[in-house]
Amino acid sequence: MKGLFVGEDFCCCMGCAQAELRSIWEGRSSWEDGPMPYVYFHEQDVDHVIEGGPLNLAFGAIGTVGNVSDALRFLGRDLTSTLRQCGLEVDWFGDIDRRIAVRMAWDRRAPALD
């Protein structure tokens, strides 16, 4: 997906992440005009996974004008199908106000043996 911003462990929470995305979008050069689609998870999302929950992905677009719910639904479907093609179990049912939940079990890596 062209121009998609992807953030792993991106900022501490949703509020900070959205502010940072806006700042990144505003700092882009003119040839990158237009909305910037994004998908990310933040630090609290990682904590949620460590506690046994799914990894919740936020997605959307910064810089959109008017009603873009169809475009966001398309983005959600595209992300969901890409994640499924990677072999991940994903729960998302087309509601753009809900985050994409990736089912996973947190495992600590075993210490290296000498």
Ligand SMILES: [Zn+2]
């Ligand atoms: Zn924060």
